[in-house]
Amino acid sequence: MGLDIGPVPVRTIHDRRSTINLPTLSLRTTLNSYKVPAVRGGVCPVAEDTTGSEIRRQRIEKLDKLEELDGQRYPNDFKSTWTAAEAHEKGGDLDTAGLKAAGIRLSLAGRVMAVNSFGKSTFLRIRDRTGILQAYVKLNVVGEDAYQRLKLTDVGDVVGVEGTLFRTRTDELTLAAETYRVLTKGLRPLPEKWHGLKDVEQRQRMRYVDLIVNDGSREVFRTRTRIIAHIRRFLDERGFLEVETPMMHRVLGGANARPFVTHHNTLDLDLYLRIAPELYLKRLVVGGFDRVYEINRNFRNEGLSTRHNPEFTMLEFYWGYATYSDLMDLTEEMLRGLVTDLGDGTSVEYKGETLDFGSPFRRLAVCDALREYCDASEAVFNDPDQAATFALDNEVPGEEADRIRAKHTGTDDESRRNASLELAMAVFENRVEEHLIQPTFVTGFPLAVSPLARRSDHDPTLVDRYELYVSGAEVANAFSELNDPADQEDRFRRQVEAKAVGDQEAMEYDEDYIRALEYGMPPAAGEGIGIDRLTMILTGSESIRDVILFPLFRPEKK
RNA sequence: GGGCCCAUAGCUCAGUCUGGUAGAGCAGUAGCCUUUUAAGCUAUUGGUCGCAGGUUCGAAUCCUGCUGGGCUCACCA
Numbered sequence: 001m002g003l004d005i006g007p008v009p010v011r012t013i014h015d016r017r018s019t020i021n022l023p024t025l026s027l028r029t030t031l032n033s034y035k036v037p038a039v040r041g042g043v044c045p046v047a048e049d050t051t052g053s054e055i056r057r058q059r060i061e062k063l064d065k066l067e068e069l070d071g072q073r074y075p076n077d078f079k080s081t082w083t084a085a086e087a088h089e090k091g092g093d094l095d096t097a098g099l100k101a102a103g104i105r106l107s108l109a110g111r112v113m114a115v116n117s118f119g120k121s122t123f124l125r126i127r128d129r130t131g132i133l134q135a136y137v138k139l140n141v142v143g144e145d146a147y148q149r150l151k152l153t154d155v156g157d158v159v160g161v162e163g164t165l166f167r168t169r170t171d172e173l174t175l176a177a178e179t180y181r182v183l184t185k186g187l188r189p190l191p192e193k194w195h196g197l198k199d200v201e202q203r204q205r206m207r208y209v210d211l212i213v214n215d216g217s218r219e220v221f222r223t224r225t226r227i228i229a230h231i232r233r234f235l236d237e238r239g240f241l242e243v244e245t246p247m248m249h250r251v252l253g254g255a256n257a258r259p260f261v262t263h264h265n266t267l268d269l270d271l272y273l274r275i276a277p278e279l280y281l282k283r284l285v286v287g288g289f290d291r292v293y294e295i296n297r298n299f300r301n302e303g304l305s306t307r308h309n310p311e312f313t314m315l316e317f318y319w320g321y322a323t324y325s326d327l328m329d330l331t332e333e334m335l336r337g338l339v340t341d342l343g344d345g346t347s348v349e350y351k352g353e354t355l356d357f358g359s360p361f362r363r364l365a366v367c368d369a370l371r372e373y374c375d376a377s378e379a380v381f382n383d384p385d386q387a388a389t390f391a392l393d394n395e396v397p398g399e400e401a402d403r404i405r406a407k408h409t410g411t412d413d414e415s416r417r418n419a420s421l422e423l424a425m426a427v428f429e430n431r432v433e434e435h436l437i438q439p440t441f442v443t444g445f446p447l448a449v450s451p452l453a454r455r456s457d458h459d460p461t462l463v464d465r466y467e468l469y470v471s472g473a474e475v476a477n478a479f480s481e482l483n484d485p486a487d488q489e490d491r492f493r494r495q496v497e498a499k500a501v502g503d504q505e506a507m508e509y510d511e512d513y514i515r516a517l518e519y520g521m522p523p524a525a526g527e528g529i530g531i532d533r534l535t536m537i538l539t540g541s542e543s544i545r546d547v548i549l550f551p552l553f554r555p556e557k558k
Numbered sequence: 559g560g561g562c563c564c565a566u567a568g569c570u571c572a573g574u575c576u577g578g579u580a581g582a583g584c585a586g587u588a589g590c591c592u593u594u595u596a597a598g599c600u601a602u603u604g605g606u607c608g609c610a611g612g613u614u615c616g617a618a619u620c621c622u623g624c625u626g627g628g629c630u631c632a633c634c635a
Contacts (some may be wrong), residue, residue, distance in 0.1 A: 054604055055568060055586055114595070121592035136593060170592045192569040192584050194596050201627050259633070302634050474635055530635055554626070
């Protein structure tokens with residue numbers, strides 16, 4: 001059974017503020033020195049949390065002592081001259097004598113990741129956004145006060161060090177401190193230095209901690225950004241214009257999915273969070289931006305899984321005077337370039353398979369796939385009764401099969417074939433997708449499941465559409481666009497009818513979009529690529545939550 | 559929503575099968591230590607064993623329910 005929850009209202013911040021309870025602040029009453037700033041609007045975001053209270057108490061005491069030494073608790077006047085990476089660049093080629101001669105001075109700020117103390121001298125590993133540089137602090141060099149600050153330092157604090165570069169006995173480039181300051185005292189201990197933070201839930205709920213301690217996690221999100229930057233560059237170079245279209249829609253459309261609903265107070269207007277930007281981007285093609293793209297969020301009110309987050313990022317782009325066949329070539333070129341740019345070579349290891357992006361991608365029609373993987377007979381594609389039996393044999397729920405048949409009431413050959421193909425499509429989703437490991441363009445989609453795609457010139461029951469599958473998951477969906485307003489009107493009507501027989505994911509009739517098409521949309525082809533899923537494959541992540549910085553979770557219970 | 563699995567110190571984990579005073583390493587605290595890098599040595603703090611019931615003389619351990627999470631199925635991209 002599917003999730004049978006209706007549209008979920010999204011409350012505004014204003015609404016939530018008026019209903020939230022003021023949490024108690026345990027520390028405020030037990031620790032005089034824990035100074036809490038006033039919070040606007042009387043809503044304090046600090047919830048009661050006694051986690052590691054003993055350790056926190058000790059660290060707050062250290063913070064007090066630092067204030068006694070320095071006159072303030074959280075100084076913000078420290079400037080680092082170089083990053084850790086720049087220090088390694090400047091000093092990396094010099095040996096002990098060379099460094100002494102060069103006398104390279106710098107100041108560096110970052111988080112303390114490890115401390116090795118010898119009483120009157122101490123090594124610190126300091127990490128900034130670019131990497132790690134070791135610092136060496138000696139009592140007789142920095143003086144009593146600075147060394148006292150050092151003794152009040154814990155792993156996890158943010159510090160600032162100024163000094164010159166030298167090499168240790170083990171030949172490690174190190175900053176010999178002349179001054180030492182604690183910039184931000186960490187009140188909570190970092191996870192264990194060797195095993196790190198492994199608990200999946202904690203890593204995702206407290207991403208800030210995950211990013212501090214897990215190198216792999218930082219790398220995944222850097223790679224995600226590189227992927228998006230690469231795609232932008234690729235499209236920009238080819239004359240595509242990046243735009244932003246509305247996230248709040250009055251008419252549901254552009255995809256088949258269940259929406260979130262929100263509300264505009266002044267206009268007293270219910271709005272959907274968009275499930276796809278498609279219909280707006282194609283309005284822009286009408287407007288003359290015939291190479292246009294958007295990389296942004298979509299929202300779908302459906303279940304959560306390792307492949308689904310309620311908000312996810314899509315690239316959608318539209319290319320005037322091109323066809324879905326041109327798009328296949330462009331997509332291959334884009335992904336091949338991306339894989340080459342990110343790693344070495346044209347293949348990617350994912351879930352124990354070597355995915356080959358170097359060779360031309362396989363192209364496979366839906367019907368051929370069903371013949372190959374499910375032994376479908378010809379009758380399955382033309383006779384709704386045979387198709388229904390085929391569907392039930394392949395674990396399509398009877399309820400779904402009935403609903404599909406109810407949408408196709410005509411008795412002519414074309415209607416019968418439409419019904420058969422839509423049933424066959426359900427089997428494809430159940431039985432074929434999992435086999436499509438290597439990048440594969442699946443073509444020959446039924447018109448019945450493609451309300452926005454251009455009808456095939458060779459078969460009126462098919463459309464010029466493909467989906468790209470990689471590692472058994474849909475990564476892209478593309479088609480030659482339907483720009484015949486009369487045909488589009490007819491397709492919208494069918495969506496409305498489908499909604500009437502219980503298809504909760506069907507689109508609504510979009511009058512304004514029809515009007516736009518009546519002004520004339522140039523022939524065009526468009527594609528959507530799931531950035532999260534692409535990132536999963538290119539970073540070796542098995543869960544979508546590993547490539548989304550802050551995935552949706554149930555609220556933490558107190 | 560169904561199935562399987564998990565929840566013990568700030569973190570990583572033993573202990574559960576076979577019920578008998580709550581354990582280790584790291585982190586922390588107090589010392590020693592001026593070239594370490596999972597530094598070392600000595601001592602030591604820290605737990606309502608996810609929550610609520612039940613069985614029992616006695617429950618981290620057995621039973622039931624609940625909460626949160628993971629995988630998976632369904633829905634979907």
